[in-house]
Amino acid sequence: MSVVWTQDLAVGVKAIDEQHKEIFKRVDGLLEACRSGKGKEAVEETLDFMEDYLVRHFTAEENIQLHYAYPDYYAHKKEHEGFIRDVGALRKKFKREGTSLMMAAEMSAALVDWLVKHIKKSDMELGKFLKLSIVKH
Ligand SMILES: [Fe+2]
Ligand SMILES: [Fe+2]
Numbered sequence: 001m002s003v004v005w006t007q008d009l010a011v012g013v014k015a016i017d018e019q020h021k022e023i024f025k026r027v028d029g030l031l032e033a034c035r036s037g038k039g040k041e042a043v044e045e046t047l048d049f050m051e052d053y054l055v056r057h058f059t060a061e062e063n064i065q066l067h068y069a070y071p072d073y074y075a076h077k078k079e080h081e082g083f084i085r086d087v088g089a090l091r092k093k094f095k096r097e098g099t100s101l102m103m104a105a106e107m108s109a110a111l112v113d114w115l116v117k118h119i120k121k122s123d124m125e126l127g128k129f130l131k132l133s134i135v136k137h
Contacts, residue, residue: 003028003112009119011127013134016064019057020119026050027111034104047094051087058084065126068133076122083114 005024010017026049033046058080065073090107097103 003031003108009116011119011123013127013130016061016123016127019053019060020115020123022053023050023057023115026053027108027115030111031104031108034100034107040098043094047091051084051091054087055084061123061126064130068130070126070129072122072125076126079118079122083118086110086114 003024005021009020011020026046030043030046030050033043058077062073062077062080064070065076070076090110094103094107
């Protein structure tokens with residue numbers, strides 16, 4: 001099973017959708033590294049690569065929210081921060097237990113579930129707000 005971005009995840013703001021696609025690609029790369037039995041170091045590198053982009057995306061999204069005075073900014077930012085913490089916990093677990101199919105499955109479920117839920121609810125709401133705000137500006 002690979003992780004792919006699908007059209008139902010489109011929030012309608014091009015820059016955000018493009019970033020989401022990239023996140024899915026990087027999560028997929030991470031899972032692939034896990035599944036293919038690559039060494040710990042190689043998997044850790046892909047984990048860094050994924051996490052780095054994730055943090056950049058969250059910052060970009062939060063900056064857009066500030067720019068347009070998005071009313072749910074704090075709640076949205078809190079969700080992002082919670083997820084970064086969860087990724088940190090996964091990283092620790094991975095360090096303890098190493099790579100395995102189990103680990104890949106667990107990471108896949110945790111990352112993808114969160115991303116899909118967050119995009120479909122919080123990012124979608126942001127998308128609606130931005131479309132209205134951008135039209136008004
Ligand atoms: Fe978000
Ligand atoms: Fe997002």
